[in-house]
Amino acid sequence: MKTKVRxxxxxxxxxxxxxxxxIPRALGLAADALGxxxxxxxxxxxxxxxxxxxxxxxxxxxxxxxxxxSAEGALRAIRFARRQARPFLGTCGGFQHAIIEFAREVLxxxxxxxxxxxxxxSHLVIAPLACALVEVTGKIFFRVGSRVAQAYGSxxxxxxYHCRYGINPxxxxxxxxxxxxxxGEDAAGxxxxxxxxxxxxxxxxxxxxxxxxxxxxxxxxxxxFVKAAAxxxxxxxxxxxx
Numbered sequence: 001m002k003t004k005v006r007x008x009x010x011x012x013x014x015x016x017x018x019x020x021x022x023i024p025r026a027l028g029l030a031a032d033a034l035g036x037x038x039x040x041x042x043x044x045x046x047x048x049x050x051x052x053x054x055x056x057x058x059x060x061x062x063x064x065x066x067x068x069x070s071a072e073g074a075l076r077a078i079r080f081a082r083r084q085a086r087p088f089l090g091t092c093g094g095f096q097h098a099i100i101e102f103a104r105e106v107l108x109x110x111x112x113x114x115x116x117x118x119x120x121x122s123h124l125v126i127a128p129l130a131c132a133l134v135e136v137t138g139k140i141f142f143r144v145g146s147r148v149a150q151a152y153g154s155x156x157x158x159x160x161y162h163c164r165y166g167i168n169p170x171x172x173x174x175x176x177x178x179x180x181x182x183x184g185e186d187a188a189g190x191x192x193x194x195x196x197x198x199x200x201x202x203x204x205x206x207x208x209x210x211x212x213x214x215x216x217x218x219x220x221x222x223x224x225f226v227k228a229a230a231x232x233x234x235x236x237x238x239x240x241x242x
Contacts, residue, residue, distance in 0.1 A: 002037040005230045008054050010077040011063035011093070013042045018162065019064040019092065019208050026213035030226040033218055038226065048073035051080050059087040059201075059229030062094030064162065064208055067117050075101045082202060087228035089221070090204035092163050095194070096126045098204040099167055102180055116165055125175070127168035129190075133161035133206070140192045140207060146183035147203055148193050151224035159207035166206055167191045201228035 007027060014020055024040065031038040041057075045068040048054060060081045068074045074094075078101040081088035090098040096114060103112035103125045113121035115128055137160045142149035149155055167175065172191065176182055184193025184205065196202040201224070209219040 002035060003230055004037045004039055005031075005059070005226065005232075006057045007038060007040045007226070007229060008043045008057035008060045008077070009040055009063055010043045010045060010048065010054070010060055010074055011065060012044055012046075012069050014065055017065045018214070019210055022208070022210040022213045023061070023063060025216075026210040026219050026222045027226065029213055029216070029218040030223045033223055034227055034230065036226065036230055043077070044069065045073035045077075046070040048076050051076070054080055055084075057086070057229075058232040059089070059225060061225065062088070062090040062097060062204075064092035064094065066093035066096065066114075068093065068097075071097065071100075071114070071117060075104070079105055082196065082199065085200055087201040087225055087232060088199075088203070089201075089225040091208050091210060092161070092206060095204040095206045096165055098194070098202075099125055099175065103171070103175065106178070106180075107174065114165065123171070125168050125171050126165050129164060129166045132164045134164065136161055138186055138207075140184045140186060142193070143181070143183045146181070146193075147195050147201065147224065148183045148205070148221060151203075151220045153220070157220075159205075159209055160211040161207050163206055200231075201225060 027040050074097045103109045109123045112123040112125045114126040115124045139158050141156050179197045182191050183195045193205045209221040212219040
């Protein structure tokens, strides 16, 4: 019997969003490659009002397409994954909100925010990109030894974007002064992927690796995320009294 792995897709589903079309395909390819039975479930952000609503999932993926109906719901899900060592993947909007959650909860910047929804906030850790990345493809260079490099089996990859916001350079040095690490950058040195050192799998990318599935290619990072979530399920089985 295949291991059943529950994945929570935190975001507000929209059939017209390309990433939302790609994500189920990406998960299906990962399930086939790993021999797992995946049980993905869309979790609207405005329904994440308590940790109990997301605790049943083996992994959480905070998906693209912002602004979310509830930024606080998305941040709650990210905080739960970070604190409970639950495998987490954030892509595009998920990347942006992972940075906000870290800034607020770890660095103590309680008014850290997103320029898209709070342009006058005092700590805009997410700001407009100098050059918008809307329906473009670019090369990303991964840091040696990072989880993203291990997932891809390479130190570089070409991935697609649909994004107008990224990390505000003004706060970059402090953001990466502790356990949060930059693990991927573009040719200009702009941050494109981050991960947490003290977590079994916490990775966020400004690019959308799921898009590869639209061409029937298995996204390596999605496979790595699903594998980490499956290990959570395996650990649960080991703890069951025999």
